[in-house]
Amino acid sequence: MAWLSFISLLLCLPAFRNDGDEFFRRHFLNPDPEKAFSIASKQYRTAFHFQPPQNWINDPNGPMLYNGIYHLFYQYNPFSAKWGNITWGHSISGDLINWTPLDIALRPSDPFDLHGCWSGSTTILPGNKPIILYTGINEAGYNVQNIALPKNISDPFLLEWVKPPYNPVMIAADGFNATQFRDPSTCWQGKDGFWRTTVGAEDFEMKAKALLYKSEDFMRWTRAERPLFSTNSSSMIECVDFFPVSVKGKRGLGSSSTDSVEAKYVLKMGVFDNTHDYYLIGRYMEELDEFIPENAFEDDHRLWARYDYGSFYASKTFFDAEKKRRILWAWSNESDTISDDIVKGWAGLQIVPRTVWLDDNGKQLVQWPIRELESLRLKKVELKHIELSEGGVVEIKGVKASQADIEMEFEIPEFRKAELMNHEWKLDDAQMACHQMDASIRGSIGPFGLLVLASHNLEEHTAIFFRVFRSRTGDYIVLMCSDQRKSSLWPELYKPAFGGFVPVDMKEGRISLRTLIDHSVIESFGGGGRTCITARVYPKLLLAGGIHTYVFNNGSETVKIRKLQAWEMAKARIN
Ligand code: DQQ
Numbered sequence: 001m002a003w004l005s006f007i008s009l010l011l012c013l014p015a016f017r018n019d020g021d022e023f024f025r026r027h028f029l030n031p032d033p034e035k036a037f038s039i040a041s042k043q044y045r046t047a048f049h050f051q052p053p054q055n056w057i058n059d060p061n062g063p064m065l066y067n068g069i070y071h072l073f074y075q076y077n078p079f080s081a082k083w084g085n086i087t088w089g090h091s092i093s094g095d096l097i098n099w100t101p102l103d104i105a106l107r108p109s110d111p112f113d114l115h116g117c118w119s120g121s122t123t124i125l126p127g128n129k130p131i132i133l134y135t136g137i138n139e140a141g142y143n144v145q146n147i148a149l150p151k152n153i154s155d156p157f158l159l160e161w162v163k164p165p166y167n168p169v170m171i172a173a174d175g176f177n178a179t180q181f182r183d184p185s186t187c188w189q190g191k192d193g194f195w196r197t198t199v200g201a202e203d204f205e206m207k208a209k210a211l212l213y214k215s216e217d218f219m220r221w222t223r224a225e226r227p228l229f230s231t232n233s234s235s236m237i238e239c240v241d242f243f244p245v246s247v248k249g250k251r252g253l254g255s256s257s258t259d260s261v262e263a264k265y266v267l268k269m270g271v272f273d274n275t276h277d278y279y280l281i282g283r284y285m286e287e288l289d290e291f292i293p294e295n296a297f298e299d300d301h302r303l304w305a306r307y308d309y310g311s312f313y314a315s316k317t318f319f320d321a322e323k324k325r326r327i328l329w330a331w332s333n334e335s336d337t338i339s340d341d342i343v344k345g346w347a348g349l350q351i352v353p354r355t356v357w358l359d360d361n362g363k364q365l366v367q368w369p370i371r372e373l374e375s376l377r378l379k380k381v382e383l384k385h386i387e388l389s390e391g392g393v394v395e396i397k398g399v400k401a402s403q404a405d406i407e408m409e410f411e412i413p414e415f416r417k418a419e420l421m422n423h424e425w426k427l428d429d430a431q432m433a434c435h436q437m438d439a440s441i442r443g444s445i446g447p448f449g450l451l452v453l454a455s456h457n458l459e460e461h462t463a464i465f466f467r468v469f470r471s472r473t474g475d476y477i478v479l480m481c482s483d484q485r486k487s488s489l490w491p492e493l494y495k496p497a498f499g500g501f502v503p504v505d506m507k508e509g510r511i512s513l514r515t516l517i518d519h520s521v522i523e524s525f526g527g528g529g530r531t532c533i534t535a536r537v538y539p540k541l542l543l544a545g546g547i548h549t550y551v552f553n554n555g556s557e558t559v560k561i562r563k564l565q566a567w568e569m570a571k572a573r574i575n
Helices: 002-029 338-344 371-376 427-436 540-544
Strands: 055-066 069-077 087-093 100-106 117-125 129-137 143-150 176-182 195-203 208-215 221-223 229-231 237-246 263-271 276-285 290-293 313-320 325-332 354-358 365-369 377-388 393-395 403-411 445-454 462-470 476-483 497-502 510-518 521-526 531-536 548-553 559-569
Touching (some): 055 313, 055 325, 069 117, 117 313, 143 176, 195 237, 208 237, 208 263, 237 276, 237 313, 263 290, 276 313, 365 521, 371 377, 377 548, 403 445, 403 548, 427 497, 445 559, 462 510, 462 521, 462 531, 476 521, 476 531, 510 559
Parallel strands (some): 055 117
Antiparallel strands (some): 069 087, 087 100, 117 129, 208 221, 237 263, 276 290, 325 354, 354 365, 377 559, 393 548, 403 510, 445 548, 476 497, 510 521, 521 531
8 A cells, every 4th residue: 555655656746847846855855944955944044034934025014113012014925935915914022133923914805905915104193093004906906005003002912903994095196107106104294283194106107206195184185296206217116215314413213393303304215127225315394395305316216325235125214212213124035036935935034123323424324233133142252453464364263154243343554555446436336346346356455354154165155345446536435245146056046246335434444344144144234334235145055064254355455354243143032
């Protein structure tokens, strides 16, 4: 009998062959993925990044602090590791690091959201009443905006949400594409008592708009004649975020009137055409409902600033009224294939939440992992005053190379010997420059930086590094790269070289780098958080153990490790 079953199994095999051969190999021959040398290994799941236990996750939705509990909702497919059947997953936390999963908060149920509960936000109304504003995909397949309210306001976890029957509260106006109208932002209240929100939309000329809607009662919304922002540079903008930042200091501000402090405003837009998040800084005149960006390149998104030059999209901030800070969440997508995700059983994660504030120069934002992350720091290793001449390499030993937090400062005594830049780079040329010059290409000042998740012979590694150039006008230009081209021996992965310029003052000849390494995600913060790059990598040799972290200099001028601290990180309790 047993033989018979075995033979029938063999007879069934050809059925697996075409599309399921790899599946068969991974699941039947290596049923324990921990031991399996396959991309399905649990080694690629993270230790301190937010992920649901399985399936697909994308945008963070409606993050908030409510009665001392942090809530995170997120775009979630409860049935599969690929995008679809979109609901609002829900988890809560006391510290933004350890998370408890709750039931799905919103799932498609009514004609106004029958095909999906897409992205949106929460606003806390006077009287301490939270409310969700989200995009529903209605029975006709159009984007409409809906609200949802807690079923029981005294439930500390806000487990159940009800959708009032008067939904939808906004539908696409004439002249706008009803399939490109979504992601209402957190609302702010003006001195006139009206609530305002902004919603991304595409008009019939294929131009993107951040539409402005106003309401007195949160139920009846009217579109302002003029959008908050309009651009020719993209057809659609997603997950628009609009919030004030103090002109001085790191203190965060709530979204509504900010009379007591001098503030500028940030308008963040997810550009649909290339799925990158960009932001503009400007002044907002509430009485006129007018946002005036400060930089001159308002109609070319390639010249706008980015929170992060890597795998990072659909970000959203919220104001932590207890700790007086503004916190940023974002989705980091996988860079393997959809079939890999199906085999892995999961896809997507959230970045470590970052505190965001306006830089002293008033021109850009600065980001830093929330300080609660430091509670996971375990064993520490330190290096100090180490000179790295051309070709120099030092290994960081003693902390788990796949689960670490590294903070370091480089000193560049001879920064004045930086090579002359041979042409003017534009903001978005950094990625191209990183692509053209990998870490093996010698310069004068740099490349120097880290090689992480690296095999002993460097057959696999991700290089995070700087190069310093001099412009004809005597300024210094710092290029930061996160090069994933050698990150893995697995085939068919997306392995780009990401890059951004770091706006630091080179007068002191120093540059700092912080890198969070968490199995398949690497978040790097250059120049104290002025330039950030998130990378998703799946080193094959990670599965066999024996991975390393190195500091290197491949420039002809010596650089010094002024100070380096590396911590092994504990695993957080996540979902
Ligand atoms: N993701 C949601 C949309 C949003 C997009 C759908 C951005 O609401 O525009 O899952 O990633």
